[in-house]
Each structure stands twice: as structure tokens, then as C-alpha cells.
Amino acid sequence: MNSVEAKILLKQFKANDKDAINKLYEMFSRKLYNFAFSYLKTEEDALDVVQTVFVNLWDKRKNISDDSNLESYLFTVTKNAVISTFRKKVQEKKYLENLRQTTVLSYNDTDEKYDYEILYEKIQKLIEELPEKRRHIFKLYKEEGLSNKEIAEKLNISVKTVEDHKTKAKHFIKNNLEKSGFIALLLFEVFL
Structure with a gap:
């Protein structure tokens, strides 16, 4: 032009x-x-x-x-x-780190001792409950750190399909963790 x-x-x-x-x-x-x-x-x-x-x-x-x-x-x-x-990312990271530290400190002071290992196992079980393709995409994203584009190329699918599977996987896990309370959701947000 x-x-x-x-x-x-x-x-x-x-x-x-x-x-x-x-x-x-x-x-x-x-x-x-x-x-x-x-x-x-x-x-x-x-x-x-x-x-x-x-x-x-x-x-x-x-x-x-x-x-x-x-x-x-x-x-x-x-x-x-x-x-x-x-x-924004730096502020968000500082906020989440502060929130995590505060939660860990208050966790030590409360009567309700939350077992993080049990929660981690629960998250892993929820991941295993995902449909096979969605589980595979989610693991490539979370465990291998691949971008949407890299996953799409590796699996020969569209980027939009990858995004859709990731969103649905996160939604499924988050919805199932809501029953476990705030600490579970915080852990999900910080670590997943």
C-alpha cells in the first residue's frame, strides 16, 4: 500500500x-x-x-x-x-507469591491441616479423568511447557483446537476442585 x-x-x-x-x-x-x-x-x-x-x-x-x-x-x-x-505479569506474580506465602503461613496456624500431597494427587486423578486427547494436550502444555502452536504442529491439529481442549481441561479441573475449598483453587491457579 x-x-x-x-x-x-x-x-x-x-x-x-x-x-x-x-x-x-x-x-x-x-x-x-x-x-x-x-x-x-x-x-x-x-x-x-x-x-x-x-x-x-x-x-x-x-x-x-x-x-x-x-x-x-x-x-x-x-x-x-x-x-x-x-x-502486569510481574505484579501478578508478586501478588500470587504473597498470597501463596500468606496461605502457607495461615495454613500452619489453622486447625484444618490441608495435605498438599493429597491435593496434588487429586489434581493428577482429575487430569487422568480427562478424555484421552484432552489429557494428552493438557500434559504437553503443563508438563512439557509446549506452546499452543507447538502442540498443534506436533499433533497435526489447529491451534484453535488446542486452545479449546486446554480451556475445557482447566474448567473441568477447576470445577472439581471448588468442592475442596479455597486452598485447592489457589494451588490450581498458582501451580497449574
Whole structure:
């Protein structure tokens, strides 16, 4: 796309033309995804960043100058979203670690002694209850640390199928752990 076409597309976009946002998405989403993924290393986070960038673009469309280099603008917003994601992850990790420490300390002080080994065994049993393909995908993700894309390539299935199986596996395990109380759910969130 030449600069004249880009300026026309930008004008259409700023005039609330929904086709223009779709064209912009088609033009830039893959590049932005690859950029975000190169830093974040997870599909889910990279997709979240791309979505954030385009929501931000739509919300701020009136403020974008007609002379803007849209590609440069999008990469700057993407870079900022990646940094924001890193900060959020660090805070989340600190929060979960603090919560885990607090829970472990309060665990030692309560009458209800929760046996983590029994809980771990329960989680393993729940994983074994998953349908074979879902169990295999979940283990590749959790035990081998493979990304959705790596699992999809290894099993010759779509990334969407991998995501679906992972979501359903987590949902099944989490629902069954709810009966075991807060500590069980915390363990699931922190370690699984």
C-alpha cells in the first residue's frame, strides 16, 4: 500500500468507517502479533496485546493526525502494550507469591491441616479423568511447557483446537476442585 492509499484509509477510519478498521486489522495484525509474541512468548498474551492495540486505535481514532505514519504508531502502541503486560505479569506474580506465602503461613496456624500431597494427587486423578486427547494436550502444555502452536504442529491439529481442549481441561479441573475449598483453587491457579 502506498502512502496515498494509506492516507485515504486513515481518513476513512477516522470517519468511523468500520470497513477501514477491518482493512487495517488485515494489514497489520499479523506483524503486530509477531512483534508481541517475540517478547511475550505466549500466544494468549500476544493476541491480547493485538486486541488491546486495535481497541486503543479505535478509541483514539479522532486524535490521530492525518499525517501520521500509521504503522509506526501501531508499533509504538504495541511496544507500550507489551511493556504494560510485562509489568502486569510481574505484579501478578508478586501478588500470587504473597498470597501463596500468606496461605502457607495461615495454613500452619489453622486447625484444618490441608495435605498438599493429597491435593496434588487429586489434581493428577482429575487430569487422568480427562478424555484421552484432552489429557494428552493438557500434559504437553503443563508438563512439557509446549506452546499452543507447538502442540498443534506436533499433533497435526489447529491451534484453535488446542486452545479449546486446554480451556475445557482447566474448567473441568477447576470445577472439581471448588468442592475442596479455597486452598485447592489457589494451588490450581498458582501451580497449574
